[in-house]
Amino acid sequence: MSTQTAPLALTMGDPCGIGPEIVAKTLTQRQERAIVYGSVAVMRNIVQRLGIDNSIQEISTPEEARFHENTIEVIETSQRLPVLPIGQIHAAAGQAAFDALIAAIAAAKRGAVSGIVTAPINKEAMSLANIRYPGHTEILADYSGAKRVAMMLANDDIRTVLVTIHMSLRKAIEQADFNAQLAAIRLACEGCKALGIAKPRIAVAGLNPHAGEGGLFGDEEIRIIRPAIAAACAEGINVSGPYAGDTVYMHARQGKFDIVVAQYHDQGLIPVKYLGLDRGVNITLGLPFVRTSPDHGTAFDIAGKGIADHASLVTALDYAKQLVAVQTKSE
Template sequence: MKHIAPLAITMGDASGIGPEIVAKTLARGGERAIVFGSRVVMEDIVRHLGLELAVRSIATPSQARLADKTIELIETTQIAVPPPLGMVSSISGRAAFDTIVAAVAAAKAGAVSGIVTAPINKEAMAGAGIGYPGHTEILADYGGAERVAMMLANNDIRTVLVTIHASLRNAIEQADFDAQMAAIRLAHEGGQALGIASPRVAVAGLNPHAGEGGLFGDEEIRIIGPAVEAARSEGIDASGPWPGDTVYMQARMGRFDIVVAQYHDQGLIPVKYLGLEEGVNITLGLPFVRTSPDHGTAFDIAGQGIADPASLQTAMAYARRLVTARTRASELERTV
């Protein structure tokens, strides 16, 4: 296999636990990754935690030595003084956004093999005048993807969202036939990227009991069911619509590989209930790999030195797995 470029890790919101879990992860050693963010912030958290880590600034990923006990850092934002921990800061919001944009540019250029993002705060970005509701939308715009989807995964279940960061009222309107088809196709592709040759994709209904034959709503009859049939005609092993209150139990028992959820909380509550330590967010549809931990900025514990880096470390493991799969698939295509 050809040489694989290192991963990029964005430091996330500087007022939250992002820099801490990034530093703790790199302190373990053995990670081929470059941090995108603020040298001032990363040096401050290293001192605060008492870690034996040096912070080395580089201009491009190709300059990285990837030595243990060293944070190789590309400065993407100029912060003179570390922003206050544990509270919303427009400085942190702007820095987080600039860092994501820089990492995306590096990924599109092939300078890094993928991106692992530490948590950001939507309120902080809004305070900085940035109108994106989250990572996914930034990545789609700057990554040049027409349609993306979130896949949340842990050891028990995987789920892909039809709609992402939208009010429930708007999500119902957005969950049209085209959105269903895009999510089902991306779920199929995402399962294959994780090594499942023919993923069994279960599509959750929107209404209680999947509409109960139209008694509790007809979206399942008008939209979701026809999308499932259309996906099956494309060779995708899709089924449904299934009641949202039982489909995850069936997936956990091994009946399905991936569940397509209609809206944010329908998909995320089951994953997060099983624990944040092993939960990973994977963005499907991008021209590069992107993963992130399945938790937020945790302002309530920022700066206390107790943040658990396990979910970030799992996100990095998933990123390496996906990058390797993409590389092998690309090499196979060139030999055919």
């Protein structure tokens, strides 16, 4: 099956969170070439709870999908998982979310699906199941065989790529070395091109206040970040900085830059999330296939109540289709 014709895999996420609900709402609202990876029982239960007319059809492989109207097709990955209490952290739910993702990765690696869109997982539930990963990104990197990956957060106004991801701030500072800086810049360039931006303008945020103020507030900008920027420029990448982290996103939003390279998790995610969780999308760069995700969590406090907003998942699907289209065009 070619990338152009292969469907998308849509993982249900943690079955006790809002993942199944936003998946069901999305595939009810829109006719998509997307297959759910997860639990048939969980998806049937949420459809009934929401009063949705769509039927749940179990299939074994992506090739069996027919995408009939009012039908949500599900590949069972949870070994007949019982319906668990919604809104609670449960080891079985963490295992089910992990199993769905691993099955989707395997399908993407063999080309049976064109990409993966992931609903939210719960890190504590996975930990209870003895799955020691801090998030989706690290699982995707390990099981896809990718040498280096990066998180790209995007909405209509700004895009950002992170030098470091899920780790303490102290460790992030240690990990943000020359190689990490250069890799993030390269991936930011590749990510923009994957979205159809032929000549991306990249800004790099500083690590310290005021980008170090010439070494007064720290010398990482002088010792590490500037040399990495110079090395990237020598490769022909249009990158500049480091810029003060408290103003660079304002300039990006005004159109001066296409993407910002952030040094650590919150530096990059706060500006994106401030503009609205319904608009932000997480894109994993460096994988051998497309992967996007809504930029929010499992929201156990509202799970099962029928009020979860599926707008971010819809946006994630749209980004995935855009990335696949650009990828197919370049092949």
